[in-house]
Amino acid sequence: MTVLRPRPRHPYLDHPAPLAFAHRGGAADGLENTALAFRHAVERGYRYLETDVHATSDGRLVAFHDATLDRVTDSSGRIGALPWRAVRQARVAGREPLPLFEELLEEFPEARWNVDVKAEAALRPLLALLRRTGAWDRVCVGSFSEARAGRAQQLAGGRLATSLGTRGVAGLRLRSYGRSLPLDRLLGAAVRRSAVCVQVPERHAGLRVVDRLFLRAARQLGFQVHVWTVNDAARMADLLDLGVDGIMTDHIDTLRDVLTARGAWT
Template identity: 40%
Template structure:
């Protein structure tokens, strides 16, 4: 990456290709045992594999706890129609007890002090609580959301809760769309302005027929000191191709495979 070490947010140090374990790591063997994504076991497996970055999602329970959970309900994970917002922590603990164990955001930050967390604020109600919880850990947390308003609310809450510096951040959908449009129109000043308050662009390689991640986008991001992380990349060939393109991070369900790819290339994943 072109940005100087001094300019980068501490979340992004040291400078090397990054493997971000998408919702933790659930290997085929673990899945066969019933381990679910975003569970304590999935985070622990990613950590044990040597992954420094774990991507996860944040929802708020009925009793106000921030939990690592992707969906807004329990249908897919537990065949239970209830919304996360309507369930209390002790109920979720019971449900997840045979699925790798529930993990709250507070537990994740405490139990894995050397892991950097990439947190997607899924529920609007969770934004303020996420910000308060990550405030003491801002140097090892990136906050993002599909909603820019939700992302900014969490960042502001971290500042209000005493964070020495804001957590790292990547854009929501609206900002990403504006960036892609500004690049297409060659509005260089607008591109720089959109990148100014970001630490990473976390994007899919494509959105329908539109190629989002290109060599030109990587070049523009790097010129502004911003990294490019691509989600969700699970095939080795795609990992190799994107690393050749110059991307800085791979968000993947197969962090074990991505680590092997990065290490095979003669670099050290972080």
């Protein structure tokens, strides 16, 4: 089946769809958001990598999902309250250190990064890093906070790619049902200017988010639709049949196998 996809709105999306995202580098083996996990994903052919960022108390930008170290490392404490010299001692699964996001940008120069800004304190250090490295075309910023995504767009001056936040997704869902409210009211004016994609779960709170109506509404506005976090091969195939533009997964070998079988692994 031929899928008519929107023209990419930003160089970040300059790659044949469907896009394959290694979620936290491929979190299935328990080494999420480590340089080793991202290295394995890149070795398997992944070009798009998903991560999260927090800022330490001294402003260093760490690639890590949780606000605290407790769940996946042998250390404890809130990252935002600790200096980098303390955070760098932590080991994921007792083995792997936490990387700075700047180190990841440098080690994987061909990779594109989907970055969830988990805390307000991480926003300005991230934008400063993108300015210093000129990595605007390699990063798409997401956040559940519509206000934070809007501030990111305003501070970046239009160079930054973002995904819609919670308000924008809800507005797009309403639009898909035929609601004719003004776009800036539905999606948020600042976010709509910089948004290039919609990144959503297949279902939320028992309700289906991604269906043909939602995809059509997104495409009418030029947004790609990326679905997270899909780990089952059958669900991956169903979503690809539906026409989604990208899938994020913890099980990177499974997604690669599904796309290879369909002649869509690039």
